[in-house]
Amino acid sequence: MATTNGIHKSPALRHQPTFSSENIPSSEYQERIARIRDSIQAAGLAGLISFGDCWRGANVCYFTEFRPLDGVSDIANAIFFVGADTEPVLFVSKQCAAYASEVTTFNVCTFDEMQDGLQDFSKGRSGTLALAGEAYIPQNLYQRITAALGNMKLEPHPVLAEMKAIKTEREIALIRKASYLTDQAMEAIKETLADGQPHTERELALLADQRMLAGGAERTAYDSMVQSGPRSAFNLARPTDRVVQAGDLVMTDIGARYRGYCADGGRGFIYRSESAEQEKKDIVKAAAEAVEAGLNHGRPGMTASELNGFMQKALVKSGFEQYSSEARGHGTGHGTGMDPEEEAPWIGPGNKTVLKENMVFTLKATITVPGIGGLRTERIVRVTSSGLEALDVYPMELYW
Amino acid sequence: MATTNGIHKSPALRHQPTFSSENIPSSEYQERIARIRDSIQAAGLAGLISFGDCWRGANVCYFTEFRPLDGVSDIANAIFFVGADTEPVLFVSKQCAAYASEVTTFNVCTFDEMQDGLQDFSKGRSGTLALAGEAYIPQNLYQRITAALGNMKLEPHPVLAEMKAIKTEREIALIRKASYLTDQAMEAIKETLADGQPHTERELALLADQRMLAGGAERTAYDSMVQSGPRSAFNLARPTDRVVQAGDLVMTDIGARYRGYCADGGRGFIYRSESAEQEKKDIVKAAAEAVEAGLNHGRPGMTASELNGFMQKALVKSGFEQYSSEARGHGTGHGTGMDPEEEAPWIGPGNKTVLKENMVFTLKATITVPGIGGLRTERIVRVTSSGLEALDVYPMELYW
Numbered sequence: 001m002a003t004t005n006g007i008h009k010s011p012a013l014r015h016q017p018t019f020s021s022e023n024i025p026s027s028e029y030q031e032r033i034a035r036i037r038d039s040i041q042a043a044g045l046a047g048l049i050s051f052g053d054c055w056r057g058a059n060v061c062y063f064t065e066f067r068p069l070d071g072v073s074d075i076a077n078a079i080f081f082v083g084a085d086t087e088p089v090l091f092v093s094k095q096c097a098a099y100a101s102e103v104t105t106f107n108v109c110t111f112d113e114m115q116d117g118l119q120d121f122s123k124g125r126s127g128t129l130a131l132a133g134e135a136y137i138p139q140n141l142y143q144r145i146t147a148a149l150g151n152m153k154l155e156p157h158p159v160l161a162e163m164k165a166i167k168t169e170r171e172i173a174l175i176r177k178a179s180y181l182t183d184q185a186m187e188a189i190k191e192t193l194a195d196g197q198p199h200t201e202r203e204l205a206l207l208a209d210q211r212m213l214a215g216g217a218e219r220t221a222y223d224s225m226v227q228s229g230p231r232s233a234f235n236l237a238r239p240t241d242r243v244v245q246a247g248d249l250v251m252t253d254i255g256a257r258y259r260g261y262c263a264d265g266g267r268g269f270i271y272r273s274e275s276a277e278q279e280k281k282d283i284v285k286a287a288a289e290a291v292e293a294g295l296n297h298g299r300p301g302m303t304a305s306e307l308n309g310f311m312q313k314a315l316v317k318s319g320f321e322q323y324s325s326e327a328r329g330h331g332t333g334h335g336t337g338m339d340p341e342e343e344a345p346w347i348g349p350g351n352k353t354v355l356k357e358n359m360v361f362t363l364k365a366t367i368t369v370p371g372i373g374g375l376r377t378e379r380i381v382r383v384t385s386s387g388l389e390a391l392d393v394y395p396m397e398l399y400w
Numbered sequence: 401m402a403t404t405n406g407i408h409k410s411p412a413l414r415h416q417p418t419f420s421s422e423n424i425p426s427s428e429y430q431e432r433i434a435r436i437r438d439s440i441q442a443a444g445l446a447g448l449i450s451f452g453d454c455w456r457g458a459n460v461c462y463f464t465e466f467r468p469l470d471g472v473s474d475i476a477n478a479i480f481f482v483g484a485d486t487e488p489v490l491f492v493s494k495q496c497a498a499y500a501s502e503v504t505t506f507n508v509c510t511f512d513e514m515q516d517g518l519q520d521f522s523k524g525r526s527g528t529l530a531l532a533g534e535a536y537i538p539q540n541l542y543q544r545i546t547a548a549l550g551n552m553k554l555e556p557h558p559v560l561a562e563m564k565a566i567k568t569e570r571e572i573a574l575i576r577k578a579s580y581l582t583d584q585a586m587e588a589i590k591e592t593l594a595d596g597q598p599h600t601e602r603e604l605a606l607l608a609d610q611r612m613l614a615g616g617a618e619r620t621a622y623d624s625m626v627q628s629g630p631r632s633a634f635n636l637a638r639p640t641d642r643v644v645q646a647g648d649l650v651m652t653d654i655g656a657r658y659r660g661y662c663a664d665g666g667r668g669f670i671y672r673s674e675s676a677e678q679e680k681k682d683i684v685k686a687a688a689e690a691v692e693a694g695l696n697h698g699r700p701g702m703t704a705s706e707l708n709g710f711m712q713k714a715l716v717k718s719g720f721e722q723y724s725s726e727a728r729g730h731g732t733g734h735g736t737g738m739d740p741e742e743e744a745p746w747i748g749p750g751n752k753t754v755l756k757e758n759m760v761f762t763l764k765a766t767i768t769v770p771g772i773g774g775l776r777t778e779r780i781v782r783v784t785s786s787g788l789e790a791l792d793v794y795p796m797e798l799y800w
Contacts, residue, residue, distance in 0.1 A: 054455070054623070055454070055455050055470065056472055067638060069622070069623065069625070069636045069638070070455065070621075070622030070623055070740065071622075071740075071741060072456055072535050072536055072739065072741050073535060073741075075636060076536070093636075094635075095635040095636045096635070096636050096637075098633070098634045098635070098637075098770075099631075099634040099635075099636060099637035099638070102631075102634070102637070134539075134540065135472050135473060135538065135540055136472055136476070136538045136540070137538060137539055137540075138535065138536045138537060138538060138539065139534075139537055139538065139539035139542035139543070140534065140535055140536070140537075142539035143539070202618075206613060206618075209613060209619070210610065210613055210614070213606060213609060213610055213613070214610070218602075218606075219609070219620070219623065220619070221470075222469070222470030222471075223454070223469065223470055223619065225469070231499075231502075233498070234498045234499040234502070235494075235495040235496070235498070235499075236469045236475060236493075236495045236496050236499060237469075237496075237498075237499035237502075238467060238469070238499070339472065340470065340471075341471060341472050341473075370498075
């Protein structure tokens, strides 16, 4: 068998299954591989080890249609490995290898072969390999990798994150579609509540999920959150059997995944606002205005820190500073794409990353007042040639 | 603030949201905590550190209604920690803490507090802490834990796995419900194909998901698999836009999650079998007979190895030995419950674990013949006082 970078080429089991023209084509995967190798060389790195799992697949799925499957073993894991001067290889579990070979444009090997392969690569080499996915790579797998690297170093490095941050037209179209499906889910919640019957958080989340699937979503991007009344003050929570009450502020955080691309949406609403205290309306308005400030002022050439500044300032001025993590400098947005949350660009204080055309990220404002309620208003935006364009269209001030 | 085991008690933010009587009640969580502490003491362990994440939550969700949320940071993680002689504590991210406190019957602290808390616990102690969730705990979190343990050791240990293996009545009812919803999903696929129109793998998976949600599933237990024709020979794969053809063998692996409990089902079928080669029918029959052998012969008091033997033997006799990993000794089943795959009992050669009443696990037979097709026939079973009871009812030999 021919070997490249010390790793045996797996037998060709490759054929192209019927696919939609919306999917990322082989040529785009190949371009990404060529570009990451250029970036690795430019950064003086020896290579890239990139981890993805079934639910946080971006760092692998960026290079292949393959996504690992659910599980507690290596079936849920994958490693994309490319040397500065070698061909890429995808490491997957044995049970996934045949499928991975079907949908991957480069070599697929199994995890059983990984340590030998990495050992062969690292023989006589020093230098540093970039690690992507360091926040969630399992220690079990991480140990196997580092044990095989000899004198080479493995360090977190943003080389892949920076590349993923700038989207192609096709990617933007897929995110726009996922956003559209997410907007539809909000509409489904609105329509349901309009009947005036009692509805629980759990039921509304289910209806949202059903609407996204009915529209063609492959699944939710993440488990839908619907939190009503005092529960809307929880930053993150799961739906319960609580019935949404008149006058409630309701936090929702719902998103679709469409052909691998996510929408990380967020909208709050007041249900039967004639019964709601003024403070709740102030909360809704303040969050919307903060996000508007970002939408209106953001432009290419600005730093992420500057963009954050517009939104952080708006939140501070709103009077809700102590109830908003964004107001206190925790960041007003994050990269998004194949995973709901991606590493770059982080929209937050001190981040000197310059915003470039076709970066896609979220803009968000969370306000949570214990005992009253809260919301997270989150938009998905694209940097245009002159400003920011929202990829989702749903309004932000919602009184149902 | 009162401290126990060195970890500060978080302020009480606890109230009981409205819940269905199907849910695991506080009293059952409290019983589990008491029993795990007894088991820890009996095993001579100093305590238990149990990791769960958003998707593989069982090792935490066993003790609390809290399940982490999707994400790439600690929001997706949780640690349940209990000492042999101390009160339990749940470590979660700051953003999840308020929600966790709402639904957890014991102390909740944040990950920011974890290292100090573990350090205080381990001061002047030696001994070993059991680790649950070792296969998938992130290295980032694992390092933070071990760095804080001083002279104490942290080692994988089955103390929790053994307890989870035996289900209560309420748990069995939830698994039965999840299995029922899964059976309904198979029926949805059958009904759809009966119209004689072209249907893709992706479409059938979507319909299955929609049926499970419509029946009340909180979500799928895992991403649904539908693989038709030659793709049915992939052990694990994702659905594509391939249209199911007359004569195809189709592998499906679909399961619902209902109020935290999963059904890890699996059925293959032949579509318009009048067009199918005899070998495909032989494959369906052989897998069904192997699972039947397990269902008919399994009983309490038998070892997992003995039960495996019945199924492994049937597969060897079928003539498909070289096409079946179970026939070659890779195991014919696994524990199941809150996660689709749980650690105990593993049904496989050499496992001397004695089967006890109310253990719940899967029985499975996978046969994949490259170029022809394959399937995984997987049932969910409960050990009764005298044998095995299947919790799912859907037939195994399906000719549609």
